[in-house]
Amino acid sequence: MLLLEQLLNGLQYSALLFLLASGLTLIFGIMGVINLAHGAFYMVGAFCAAYTAMASGSFWLGGLAALAGSALYGLVIETAIIRRLYNRDHLDQVLATLAVVFFTNELITLLFGRSPPAMPTPEWYGAFVEVLPGLMYPVSRLLFIGAGLLVAVGMWLLINHTRLGMLIRAGADDHEMVGALGVNIGRLYTLVFVFGCALCGLAGFMAAPLLSVEIGMGEKVLITTFVVIVVGGVGSVRGALVGALLIGMVDSLGRAYVPPLLDQLLPAETSGALSAGLLSASAYIVMALVLLVRPRGLLPARA
């Protein structure tokens, strides 16, 4: 039963990673932009959610604000900056988006101060559901898993069954072809970028009641998000899903079972340091192993 609960916990962490990674991998796959500022939109979403919910008292209004705020900020940043980076090499993109991170962090500090806000939640949010006989699981975390699932299914439908999805798939394969189809490629890029930012906003909203809403919260997950998309195969939403599940599960199950195991095998001094090192580096170890066996990730977008 504990194992099952830990699996659910892993699933929930995977959901957070997937919400962030799916947008990032699309932006990378279609526009070829390494966007270090992706985490900044997640932070913007969380702040919008918390402050709107505090001001209005409505949990759902906070969610709406998070989506709108992140998307809007994404639109501004895309128009002003990212647009100029499409034809640049990765190095320029890294530096420019890093600059956006610096700027956004300070902007939020100036606007909201350094005190992390609390996200008010409705009564039902703290309730529990009996997922299986004897296994109570909090609604808050189920909601998170649900959001991840919903986005995964939605993305699948979008990409495989809509015209936009067709363009996205085509764009990932061949930029010129999309242009030849008579599609305004600039508008497609803006749309995809803003869509990715809105997903960040959703992640921010989901995370706000569970995590500290603070400056720099984006960078804390950003690197892990990159790990996820590289493990899954850059540019592939399916890959992002697999990567998120792998990294999320390894992290959660590792934390649950590695320390007790090592404690039994080794003297306390060594086992503590060893398990700490192993767990902290777990995502990186997984990534290195995956890349050594499959240098392009598990499910690369282009064969």
Add this chain to the structure above:
Amino acid sequence: MKKTLNLAMLGAVLASSLNALAQEPVRIGFITTLSTPAGYLGEDARDAFRLAIEQEGGKLGGVPVELLVEDDGLQPAKGKQIVDRMTLDGISLYTGVMFSNVLAAVVNAATQGDRFYISANAGPSNLAGEQCKANYFAASYQNDVPHEMAGVAANDLGYQKMVILAPNYQAGRDALAGFKRTFKGEVSEIYTKLNQLDFSVELARVRALNPDAVFQFHPGGAGINFAKQYGSSGLAKSIPMVVPVFSMDERMLAATGNVAEGVNVVSGWNPQSDKPANQAFIQAFTAKYNRAPTMYAAQGYDTARLIGSALKATSGNLEDADAFRSALRAADFDSVRGDFRFGSNQHAVIDWHLLKVQAGADGKLAEVPVKTIATAQVDSYAAKCAL
């Protein structure tokens, strides 16, 4: 042309004589963490320190002071750079560092020769024991004491079996060691990752272990994450939590919200103490900054006033290091934390309180005093210090 030259010279002469009249201000290097999510610690300490200076009209202990604040970004190397530059600049009085790892990088340069460092927060064990320094003072606490006091509090509350959690880094390991030193019951340790976001896995383990209570040390954002998830996991209702104040200061309480209700907090500062100095401080701080002070602010304020008392006793003359040191040791000031003196290792000896998060008079959650755990508590390293 000539006229302007003369005027300029006159101005220069005037200025220099004015300078001689008004004493050259004592410069204080305030190296602290302002950026990063932990930036609010430094912000509070700095703001309280500034408040003390402002209340005296730009002076401390009647001596004009100039406060030079710089952000270490929670990076030891950056702290080291700042202190190196400040020492080259001739600054000989330092304070402000919030975190032990930054302090480790800063302290040697800041205490060499006739330079003084007075800690407003971090108090690592090595500096309290064998490696204690004549010019190093901790006006805050020794790092282990809050955790030892949490152990005492847990004993008092009658807990037999506890799960204790902390991130696996130096301060975290020290925290658990400190707690175990005084706690008499049975403990299970769980180490978390530094900067961990999600604690669901650890919380599931806690539930499985089903202890009487939980002790955890997670400062800043990680602590908010922990408390929020502890609340939403439902554990808060069945398993009480005992934490040092770093895991639940006023700002973290505000960020955590209602789920923090019922948490037992161990602190060296009782925010509701009716001592006049404390009430005046809280009132002034709240009026000026429009927010409630934290324990970091209280310590920053105490540090400023401690420095003020020493400056007063020496008329702002830092050159006689021995005199300044004796004046500091006397600690002749009215601490907002109640009775205050320095132990033999020049670390603060103060009272420790158990607070509980519950609705205050205004209906908002506050840390309300329950009892005093220990009075004039001396840390466990003092005996090893040869000072």
Add this chain to the structure above:
Amino acid sequence: MSAHLSIRGLEKSFGAVKATNNANLELAAGELHAIIGPNGAGKSTLIAQIAGEIRPDKGQILLGGRDITAVPAHERPRLGLARSFQVSQLYPEFSLLENLAVAIAAREGRSFGFWKPLSRDRSLLDPAFAYLQQVGLAPRAEDRVSELSHGERRQLELALALAQEASVLLLDEPMAGLGAEESARMTEQLMALKGRYAILLVEHDMDAVFALADRITVLVYGETILSGSVEEIRGSQLVRAAYLGEEHA
């Protein structure tokens, strides 16, 4: 004539597509052997397998009697195999001399030199210059490759292959994109090389092929359907149907 380079039963598939399907070929020392075939016949894939860039699924490649099927691409030049590329693969930021100097240093196994400047190393530049003269690029020796015209790049491709002093040259469409005059000059240059090297020439320009080749092999859908002298191929009904017919239709 003993075969210097032999290809036996080579097969290579990409997914469901068979790019090479039972390809067989014999190249004698000193022979100029042309491979012709319609677009998409798998000519470049075949060259890539001989050069070692692509590993065949099945079959054998023999060089001087030695099986080199499993030898990695970077070791084949040392065994006497040099190639040119259909789409020029040059170092655009370097001068022509430097391009050749890199090739000469590589051939001599002296590429692990960390100190002496390549651009002032007469032991590399002098022979480099000689190769440029050979293909008529000497006047442009110190220009950057990025400043060269397409035709000049094709010539530099050839010079680089020559600089490897290999016994077998794999020339992948050296006339690709050349005008009539340039093609004629290239044909002339290749003619001058005849007999000194075993040359495997992939080419679309039929006039050049018929002028140059000792033997011709026809490749259709990855399969070598016919091998013979110029006359035999010209006369072959099969070739007309499979290839020339298409082109002249």
Add this chain to the structure above:
Amino acid sequence: MSRRIIIDLACLATFALLPLLAALLDEPFLVSLFTRLAIYGMAAASLDLLIGYGALVSFGHAAFFGLGGYVVGIVAFHTAQLMPLWGWEGSNSALIVWPLALLCCALLGLVMGYLSLRTSGVQFIMITLAFSQMLYFILGSLSFYGGDDGILLNERNSLPGLDLNDANQFYYLCVALLVGWLLFCRRLVGSRFGFVLRGLKQSERRTVSLGLQPVRYRLTAFVIAGLGAGLAGILWANYALFVSPDMAAWQKSGELMAMVILGGVGTLLGPVLGAAAYLGLEQLLSLWTEHWLLAFGPLLLLVVLFGRQGIYGLLMKGADKPRRARARSALPPLAAQEVRP
């Protein structure tokens, strides 16, 4: 005199005369700041060797910086505590400790490079990041050596004939090593090896077809660049008398990368200027306001968006393409030679 030589000399003169200037202005801090610039400049220039000449975008270069520093720190720790390290009582001599640290960096470079070079592109960026993060966590879990708090050193290493504890002498040592490193790198990129490395960046297929194995050259470059960053780490440990795991953290790698781009990719001296600009701006802006990142971000952005070749490119704007001018003059007219038979 070509523009390039003027820039070289101007930089050299600035570095050489700085202690005098500092003494004149009574700003001893300047020497300390420029020591830092020299050290970071060396690390950035070594990263440029990979990025600018090998097209190997390493996001884990700080690993070498951290490891170099940590070897110095650990040896100093054992020496000071009179605690033999596997039977060796330790040493404070730079001539022993520094080569040892460089050897460790070379080994790390071999292993990390060999594994990382199996990938390319974004995957290479991420796998180098992964390895440096692993090192970061390993260093952080060395609780015997202070864990996350790092190691404080009591004194600088000793070098015969020099007093490294003297700020000016240590400064000149750092500048001399930086100049030496830059000269070496310049020779390197112009050497036969350098041409292969740069050639791989322009056309890997051609290079393979010439009979060269890419990994051997890239790995060599990876190790050499690692040595440069390792030396910078060694100097940093001596300069700051303090090492901590964040020397190897990804933020440090990112900083180095920013310096390279800011200064100009593939220019070697540019990244040194980039380091100067980055650290200088950080210093100035953070003295001016605690919200310095608010200004720093847009400034970085402007450089990326509008100053395409970085600072060095800005300085060289309008100047002759230096490489060709030099190649021409260096090459005596070739006697008409007989074409090979």
